[in-house]
Amino acid sequence: MTEQRSDPLLEVENLSVAFGPAKAVDGISFAVAQGEMLGLVGESGCGKSTTALALMRLLRDASLGGSAWLEGVDLLALDEAAMRERRGAAVGMIFQDPATALHPMIRVGDQIVEALQAHLDLPRAEARRRAVDLLRKVGIAAPEERFSVYPHEMSGGMCQRVVIAMAMACSPKLLLADEPTTALDVTVQAQILDLLRGLAREAGMGVILITHDLGVAAGMTDRVAVMYAGEIVEMAATEELFARPAHPYTLGLLRSIPQLDSGWDEPVPTIPGSVQGAERQTGCRFAPRCAKASEACRVPPALRDIGNGHSISCWNAP
Amino acid sequence: MMSDVALEPQVVAPPRRVSAFRRLLRHRLALLALIVLAVLVIGSAGAPWLAPHDPEELDIANRYAPPLTEGHILGSDDLGRDVLTRLMYAGQISLSVGIAAMLVTVIVGFSVGAFAAYYGGWIGVLLMRLTDIMLCFPSVFLLLFVAAFVTPSLASMALMIGLTCWMEIARIVYSQILVLKSADFIAAARMIGTPSWRIVLRQILPNTLAPVLVAATLNTANAILLESYISFLGYGIQPPAASWGNMLTNAQSDFQVDPWLAVFPGLAITLAVTSFNFIGDGLRDALDPRIRDR
Amino acid sequence: MARFLINRLVQSAILLLGVSIVGFALMHLAPGGPLAVYTLNPTVTAQDIERIKVLFGLDQPVYVQYLKWAGGLLSGNWGYSFFGGQQVREIVLDRLPATFLLMGTSLALALVIGVAIGTLAAVRRNSIFDYATAIGAMIALSLPTFWFGLLSIFFFAQTLGWFPAGSMTSMGGGGFLDRLHHLVLPVVVLALVLVAQWSRYTRSSMLDILDQDFVRTARAKGLKSSRVLVNHGLRAALVPLVALAGLQLPLLVGGALVTETVFSWPGMGLLFISALSTRDYPVLMAILMVGAVVVILGNLLADIIIAVVDPRVKLHDE
Numbered sequence: 001m002t003e004q005r006s007d008p009l010l011e012v013e014n015l016s017v018a019f020g021p022a023k024a025v026d027g028i029s030f031a032v033a034q035g036e037m038l039g040l041v042g043e044s045g046c047g048k049s050t051t052a053l054a055l056m057r058l059l060r061d062a063s064l065g066g067s068a069w070l071e072g073v074d075l076l077a078l079d080e081a082a083m084r085e086r087r088g089a090a091v092g093m094i095f096q097d098p099a100t101a102l103h104p105m106i107r108v109g110d111q112i113v114e115a116l117q118a119h120l121d122l123p124r125a126e127a128r129r130r131a132v133d134l135l136r137k138v139g140i141a142a143p144e145e146r147f148s149v150y151p152h153e154m155s156g157g158m159c160q161r162v163v164i165a166m167a168m169a170c171s172p173k174l175l176l177a178d179e180p181t182t183a184l185d186v187t188v189q190a191q192i193l194d195l196l197r198g199l200a201r202e203a204g205m206g207v208i209l210i211t212h213d214l215g216v217a218a219g220m221t222d223r224v225a226v227m228y229a230g231e232i233v234e235m236a237a238t239e240e241l242f243a244r245p246a247h248p249y250t251l252g253l254l255r256s257i258p259q260l261d262s263g264w265d266e267p268v269p270t271i272p273g274s275v276q277g278a279e280r281q282t283g284c285r286f287a288p289r290c291a292k293a294s295e296a297c298r299v300p301p302a303l304r305d306i307g308n309g310h311s312i313s314c315w316n317a318p
Numbered sequence: 319m320m321s322d323v324a325l326e327p328q329v330v331a332p333p334r335r336v337s338a339f340r341r342l343l344r345h346r347l348a349l350l351a352l353i354v355l356a357v358l359v360i361g362s363a364g365a366p367w368l369a370p371h372d373p374e375e376l377d378i379a380n381r382y383a384p385p386l387t388e389g390h391i392l393g394s395d396d397l398g399r400d401v402l403t404r405l406m407y408a409g410q411i412s413l414s415v416g417i418a419a420m421l422v423t424v425i426v427g428f429s430v431g432a433f434a435a436y437y438g439g440w441i442g443v444l445l446m447r448l449t450d451i452m453l454c455f456p457s458v459f460l461l462l463f464v465a466a467f468v469t470p471s472l473a474s475m476a477l478m479i480g481l482t483c484w485m486e487i488a489r490i491v492y493s494q495i496l497v498l499k500s501a502d503f504i505a506a507a508r509m510i511g512t513p514s515w516r517i518v519l520r521q522i523l524p525n526t527l528a529p530v531l532v533a534a535t536l537n538t539a540n541a542i543l544l545e546s547y548i549s550f551l552g553y554g555i556q557p558p559a560a561s562w563g564n565m566l567t568n569a570q571s572d573f574q575v576d577p578w579l580a581v582f583p584g585l586a587i588t589l590a591v592t593s594f595n596f597i598g599d600g601l602r603d604a605l606d607p608r609i610r611d612r
Numbered sequence: 613m614a615r616f617l618i619n620r621l622v623q624s625a626i627l628l629l630g631v632s633i634v635g636f637a638l639m640h641l642a643p644g645g646p647l648a649v650y651t652l653n654p655t656v657t658a659q660d661i662e663r664i665k666v667l668f669g670l671d672q673p674v675y676v677q678y679l680k681w682a683g684g685l686l687s688g689n690w691g692y693s694f695f696g697g698q699q700v701r702e703i704v705l706d707r708l709p710a711t712f713l714l715m716g717t718s719l720a721l722a723l724v725i726g727v728a729i730g731t732l733a734a735v736r737r738n739s740i741f742d743y744a745t746a747i748g749a750m751i752a753l754s755l756p757t758f759w760f761g762l763l764s765i766f767f768f769a770q771t772l773g774w775f776p777a778g779s780m781t782s783m784g785g786g787g788f789l790d791r792l793h794h795l796v797l798p799v800v801v802l803a804l805v806l807v808a809q810w811s812r813y814t815r816s817s818m819l820d821i822l823d824q825d826f827v828r829t830a831r832a833k834g835l836k837s838s839r840v841l842v843n844h845g846l847r848a849a850l851v852p853l854v855a856l857a858g859l860q861l862p863l864l865v866g867g868a869l870v871t872e873t874v875f876s877w878p879g880m881g882l883l884f885i886s887a888l889s890t891r892d893y894p895v896l897m898a899i900l901m902v903g904a905v906v907v908i909l910g911n912l913l914a915d916i917i918i919a920v921v922d923p924r925v926k927l928h929d930e
Contacts, residue, residue: 088834584759
């Protein structure tokens with residue numbers, strides 16, 4: 001199949017986020033194509049949420065570096081007013097805890113209407129109609145009645161559906177989903193993720209799915225980027241990554257997932273050491289914990305292509 | 319009851335996030351306040367040795383002297399008595415009443431709150447209802463009412479103020495102990511047979527100390543304000559004994575002749591109360607585990 | 613809602629009952645009892661006192677006295693002043709409007725200014741404005757109200773002559789402007805402490821709220837800052853602020869007493885002081901009860917407002 005090289009929807013170049021002297025994200029680059037779901041995977045504190053918040057410019061007291069091109073505009077260089085126009089309209093975000101993401105004293109329907117009226121010039125009646133449509137679209141039964149309900153009267157799963165409806169209300173081209181199902185029951189997780197993917201496909205929306213759950217990444221995404229200590233260490237198409245993981249960290253992660261067919265007495269493999277102090281490394285940040293570490297690792301590696309659209313940041317692998 | 323719909327145990331001080339810098343500044347202010355307070359206390363307690371004159375010493379020739387007059391650095395009053403001296407002696411009374419009243423509020427408030435929380439049942443309900451009822455009366459009204467019928471003295475004033483201001487501490491202690499009561503480590507202590515009094519002393523007291531300490535400091539500030547008002551009206555400390563409040567009683571009539579007489583006692587009160595307030599605030603920052611640095 | 617109302621009304625009634633008992637107890641526990649002032653008067657003989665006792669019904673058992681007094685209060689018979697003999701109800705109610713005018717204006721002013729300052733301080737946290745207002749509030753809270761009142765009279769009225777030195781109107785009555793002129797100083801004095809409290813509390817509440825998830829969501833939707841602040845932020849702050857207002861009532865009434873004294877404002881507070889000097893029990897008790905009733909009703913109102921505004925408050929199963 002001939003591939004038409006179309007411009008990526010989002011192109012991030014050398015993004016860095018620093019809070020004072022500490023760098024939470026250190027020069028990462030990636031791209032998201034239209035209609036593509038990119039998984040951003042890593043353990044807590046690796047900088048994946050920070051990346052998303054940086055793209056939305058919702059971080060306080062942070063100094064941003066690099067650029068993030070969306071629809072021909074560098075999001076990081078915009079002034080606040082211009083960025084505000086884009087939040088919700090060009091790029092949307094959904095967060096981890098649906099119960100607290102909605103204002104407890106405003107009806108859910110009105111919160112969606114608010115999102116609509118922030119960017120679209122709609123009369124109230126029309127906005128209301130669209131909001132009800134959105135509620136129906138995200139799978140909420142009896143949307144006309146549910147319009148007037150308060151968040152605390154809904155379950156976590158339903159709240160998250162409302163949050164998704166809100167984020168998609170103005171048809172943004174890019175959606176950032178920060179651990180959208182972590183706070184939900186496992187059964188509900190699958191439903192929400194399917195909903196998300198379905199909606200994204202239908203709208204041709206690009207999605208960055210942030211998760212620490214490799215299983216979720218494997219099942220949902222088109223491409224995956226693995227982050228460690230503020231850097232991307234491996235990036236590839238999902239199938240490729242899980243079939244042929246190359247970076248020692250990724251290998252470690254995958255190995256540490258307990259398997260159904262491992263013996264009872266076998267210890268669960270872990271990655272030795274801890275991520276503490278990784279940002280202070282002058283060379284490769286994973287080197288202290290890496291079995292393949294060598295002299296070469298004193299120089300920080302850069303992402304290099306190892307074929308098949310697969311890139312890793314390591315001197316000694318694959 | 320009483321808008322407890324949205325209240326947490328510390329209604330007056332919701333948890334705040336304070337930057338490290340602001341915290342330092344707060345502490346510096348609290349430190350400054352501590353110094354100011356120390357000066358006031360030393361000035362008052364040491365009045366017999368430090369004061370330039372005798373408080374009863376009359377100097378009719380020099381009455382209504384403005385500040386910076388020879389021999390009367392802060393001026394003199396209608397009978398020629400030195401203002402600075404009187405301020406220092408008055409400080410003894412005002413500060414003592416404030417602190418003594420605070421002790422009464424702490425003792426009564428703690429007892430009521432602790433009993434209500436620990437024993438629960440109808441005693442608890444009754445005690446806390448009583449607290450609610452007392453909170454309905456504006457304390458100034460109550461205080462004046464009682465003060466009008468009681469011969470005022472340092473002790474009686476401290477007692478009266480104390481008995482009209484203990485409710486806040488009772489509430490704080492009540493909610494804190496209720497939380498602790500269901501805490502696991504208390505259950506464990508009881509299971510191994512620790513007698514009640516010991517549990518109270520070793521486990522409960524230390525944990526309620528912090529908010530009570532803060533409330534006590536702020537209560538002292540309030541007590542000083544109350545005493546000054548009551549004495550100003552003439553129902554508190556009676557002349558010739560001086561308190562910062564009653565030094566202001568004639569301020570209105572004397573204003574035309576010597577406006578300075580109204581300034582210094584009020585300034586002294588403000589300094590003392592501000593100090594206690596800043597110290598209380600500093601304590602709250604230092605002791606509240608819910609405050610996070612940003 | 614009806615059930616909630618009834619529940620709260622019953623609770624308030626019980627509180628009122630308790631207040632009346634405590635008040636009555638106070639009256640009789642005072643040394644010398646209600647007739648103390650007579651016993652101190654050497655020309656009044658023991659027989660006179662006996663006669664007065666019977667006249668005022670003071671020879672009856674305590675509970676009978678209480679029931680008569682409480683019954684009287686409810687039915688509008690508040691007794692007769694010990695000195696002058698007029699109906700207590702008339703004397704007290706006559707003064708009520710003046711006190712309400714003072715309290716109401718001060719509260720309204722303090723609310724607007726205090727909440728504005730507190731919100732601004734929260735939005736610009738750690739700025740010069742923030743520090744300055746924090747310290748200012750602290751000092752304002754420490755100023756003895758009566759001293760501040762005195763100084764303002766000295767300064768603005770007697771020295772500068774900008775405002776009248778006291779009373780509600782000029783001699784011989786006055787028009788609206790004249791009343792306004794007289795209202796300024798007392799309101800400023802009373803409102804100062806209130807503004808300080810409101811600004812501090814608003815700042816605390818807003819700081820907490822602005823860090824909440826739903827505010828982040830609102831920003832992510834692309835809402836204007838002002839809308840986020842007011843519709844989401846202040847709305848959520850409404851509940852704790854209204855609760856504070858309820859708790860602040862006793863201080864407000866007490867503060868009104870102090871202010872009225874200093875400014876010779878013809879309200880209930882001033883009446884209380886003059887009744888105090890003549891030990892006029894019936895008047896004193898009536899004012900004490902009115903004060904308590906204002907506090908109870910105010911808290912009831914606060915509870916109702918919170919129940920209306922916050923949908924999470926359970927209205928049905930108490």
